[in-house]
Amino acid sequence: MVEYKKAMAMSSIQARSDRPVSRRSLRAQACREQLMSAARDAFRVKGYAATTIDDIIARVGGSRGTIYFHFRNKFGLFEAVVREEAAQFTDAVSDISSPRKPDIVNLRDAIDQLVKVVTERDAIDLLRMIIAEGHKYPLIADLYRDLSSALRVQVRSLLRKYASHTPCALTDVDFCAELFLACVVADAQIALLAGLEDGQDKEALAERIERWLLCCSDIRQEFTSPERQPTSLSSHEGSQ
Known part of the structure; x- marks a missing residue:
């Protein structure tokens, strides 16, 4: 499935490059993907209940407000x-x-x-x-x-x-x-x-x-x- 994820990521990048997208939208999408990747790793290591918002931020940087903006809360993520x-x-x-x-x-x-x-x-x-x-x-x-x-x-x-x-x-x-x-x-x-x-x-x-x-x-x-x-x-x- 790792190979499949790489292929999907490349397809996503190609799809975005085929149509006009604002830099702001690209940054927001990249930020969302980074948060999900960091959260995925944290959930695997500690489980959902033991993982805190700060654990995720420590992996990717940013602030609590960034997570709340994209996902509302930890469960949304x-x-x-x-x-x-x-x-x-x-x-x-x-x-x-x-x-x-x-x-x-x-x-x-x-x-x-x-x-x-x-x-x-x-x-x-x-x-x-x-x-x-x-x-x-x-x-x-x-x-x-x-x-x-x-x-x-x-x-x-x-x-x-x-x-x-x-x-x-x-x-x-x-x-x-x-x-x-x-x-x-x-x-x-x-x-x-x-x-x-x-x-x-x-x-x-x-x-x-x-x-x-x-x-x-x-x-x-x-x-x-x-x-x-x-x-x-x-x-x-x-x-x-």
């Missing part, structure tokens, strides 16, 4: 940071299925890329901030629900796109999408949040997830096939 992180995360997931990704040709490639995005430090830090503050601030909890819904849609889309590019095709994409999310949360994100894994062996994780998806898809197909449906009592009696 926190909300802006979480919204930006959530948008960048969603875009990074969406970018996996972009035509600009010619190296993704099958289900395993897609899973590899998904695992990399959802276990990036930025993604884990975003999840940590949401978990820490979501129960106290309904707006942050709503952002998490929106993020989860968007991720679910993207995972379904990716699995549907690449499911046929595997020797053992996935028979129920929606079921497998839910399973993927459950596997990632259980096997990767919680461990990373707890500091139990360094998250470096992402290829092994992607391989396990692919095996789980294919195995569970086969099991689900087996137990939901017409041959495995229980015979109703009435039909049984009718055959007597």
Whole structure:
């Protein structure tokens, strides 16, 4: 996601240069971005509750009035940071299925890329901030629900796109999408949040997830096939 942020920053600069913008507007935008960057680092290190306005000012300079002008208060700044992180995360997931990704040709490639995005430090830090503050601030909890819904849609889309590019095709994409999310949360994100894994062996994780998806898809197909449906009592009696 770091590379994605750099690309977005360059696009933003290019977009601003393509239309007339006052120097004052450019300075205000630059100041806002600097404040958000400083706040993001502070929230990661100390958490939202322990971070003060002075902590953020110490990182970037300026005054309290600057923060109040751009964000109203500390929570307004926190909300802006979480919204930006959530948008960048969603875009990074969406970018996996972009035509600009010619190296993704099958289900395993897609899973590899998904695992990399959802276990990036930025993604884990975003999840940590949401978990820490979501129960106290309904707006942050709503952002998490929106993020989860968007991720679910993207995972379904990716699995549907690449499911046929595997020797053992996935028979129920929606079921497998839910399973993927459950596997990632259980096997990767919680461990990373707890500091139990360094998250470096992402290829092994992607391989396990692919095996789980294919195995569970086969099991689900087996137990939901017409041959495995229980015979109703009435039909049984009718055959007597």
